[in-house]
Amino acid sequence: MKRELTERQKLLLTLIVHEHTRTTQPVGSKSLVKQYGLNISSATIRNELAIMTELGYLHQPHTSAGRVPTEEGYRFFVSNLVQQTNLPINTRNTISHQFYQSPQGLDQWLRLAASILANQSQAASIVTAPHTENATFKHLELLSTRATQVLMVLVLVGGEIRQRILSLDETVSQESLSQIADRLNDLCQGCNVEQIEKLVFEPSPVLHQVIDAVLEDMRLSAKLVTGEVYLDGLTNVLAEPEFAQSQLARSPMRLLEERTLLNDVLSRTVMTEKVGGVQVLIGGEGTWAELRDCSVILTRYGIPDQLTGTLGVLGPMRMPYGHTISTVRFIAGLLSDLVSENMLE
């Protein structure tokens, strides 16, 4: 365990974080006392900064430069010092107004959430569709397209829709297809994979082909850690001075673009958390090289243990944490309300 910081050191850390997020530059002792009118001298501050540098909370780019918070420093700040500012009431109203004014459906809401999140935080936003690991059958539709090809539409409890194209072994009329669908809709209503597996059906090749496809889709859905992913504000990342060189922006961009990488981050962090808590991932935490200079702020939303999604932002480590955390939390609350009002079975 690290030695505890004194109150004055905590204050200084707060001020340095604040000043550095404002100016993008390393912060020196003199400018600190000037900016904030402290009644201690710059020499005293230098002594304190030396200690905190020793402890690993601050970093000097070179011997005669000001200080910059380290990952450690940011972590301490976020854990102990950041104060969550509630968003101003009119901002909150404007945002929720936008949601309730476009009552078009889940897809639109998630898109909107990503857009608002990106704008408010001036960072890249991530929103995943609500999803349940316990795939439950709700409704099946089989639509003949041509010859043996059938469009299969499977609706799961929670509103998730999966479609695929089925190539049957023989040509089947739309009537027969509808009968099969009706049959399954009766029997499988509200069942999960195991329950459907237990059911016994008459030996019809087509019927079994359909059931196999349904089961496969349900298993596939259950295996997904997240629903569809909505991204927005990628260009915000490019605008940040720490990523002025495209080369530096590539890693975080790659992470956002590659589903597998993104899923890895999402699953290993918030998927283990309860709804309500906000997780802050600073500098990759030694696990993700792609996030070297980034912070990711994530939280879950939805109905705990039933239908949950993830949402958050990715930005530079130098980030207005208070404001961003508040924004993420607020939007998560809104989405949770929308989901529980509309999506539950």
Added chain:
Amino acid sequence: MKRELTERQKLLLTLIVHEHTRTTQPVGSKSLVKQYGLNISSATIRNELAIMTELGYLHQPHTSAGRVPTEEGYRFFVSNLVQQTNLPINTRNTISHQFYQSPQGLDQWLRLAASILANQSQAASIVTAPHTENATFKHLELLSTRATQVLMVLVLVGGEIRQRILSLDETVSQESLSQIADRLNDLCQGCNVEQIEKLVFEPSPVLHQVIDAVLEDMRLSAKLVTGEVYLDGLTNVLAEPEFAQSQLARSPMRLLEERTLLNDVLSRTVMTEKVGGVQVLIGGEGTWAELRDCSVILTRYGIPDQLTGTLGVLGPMRMPYGHTISTVRFIAGLLSDLVSENMLE
């Protein structure tokens, strides 16, 4: 009309384009003769280059630098000089193999197409889902979720699926909902918006609410210029030397990210073209400032006048046009086959 270029000038333009795409640098007269073993002297080349610069096909970054093709130069090259190299047979096989090995459905195919396109071209890829302007009713499903909330799933001919949440004015049982859906499925099968508008129904508030929603969704779908958009390879753009400064990469990225911008480009270019032709948009063509240093190569795929989508790539103006055009054309062919084999009514 520009004066015609001599054969030798065409050759030189070709070589300059080739050399410049290879080295990223302006190319000079001496290096040309050295690289390609030309049997004319550098002085002769200088005279020719001076003429072509005068004509607007080449550009000098500064007085004593080599030449770089202008937008005009690239356009001439693409229109008259580029030779389409068929992709090597084993590349083609590998690619089509991937498509037929993952027969999961449209969504997967489009994702795969975007991924392959991005990898092959080392640029950003764009793929839009096939779409028809003439929205035609195929199937409707109404699923009660809770109280007055209903999940409406509308399938259009061509396989497009639209979902939304309906807030009914009164509580309706699932049975009644199914009846309404069945009724509409009988009556509206294969109808477009106008035909449905002409139908007369008994005065039931719920029924009319559903019909209104269906019509609105169909109109919405018709108004869209494209289906869903799949992007991939955004980081490829960041890797190009012309976009080494993030600031420079922002414009094209913004264009890809902002649906409205992207739709604008897509609609004003290929949407006016027939399937089969490949359009090359070089440097924004005076219309899109965001594309100043970019080229976009687009083509349509699908079933002409029925179900078509767009696909292509966005990269720096300095691009291996021959290879990229071939790749785009090849993938478009593959997707066209898949669509007509599977998606037609």
Added chain:
DNA sequence: ATTAGCACTCTCGCTACGAGAGTGCTAATT
């Protein structure tokens, strides 16, 4: 029409240098 030769231009990498900002240390002060 082509080419050799040449003077000229512009970029780029290197070095030098002074201003500015910040540090650490020491000795004096509270």
Added chain:
DNA sequence: AATTAGCACTCTCGTAGCGAGAGTGCTAAT
């Protein structure tokens, strides 16, 4: 014992100068 004033030192950054290298345009000869 904590704080502070003072000072020498360090490092970055912008500017200027300079020479090498690559390329050009022009002229005169082929």
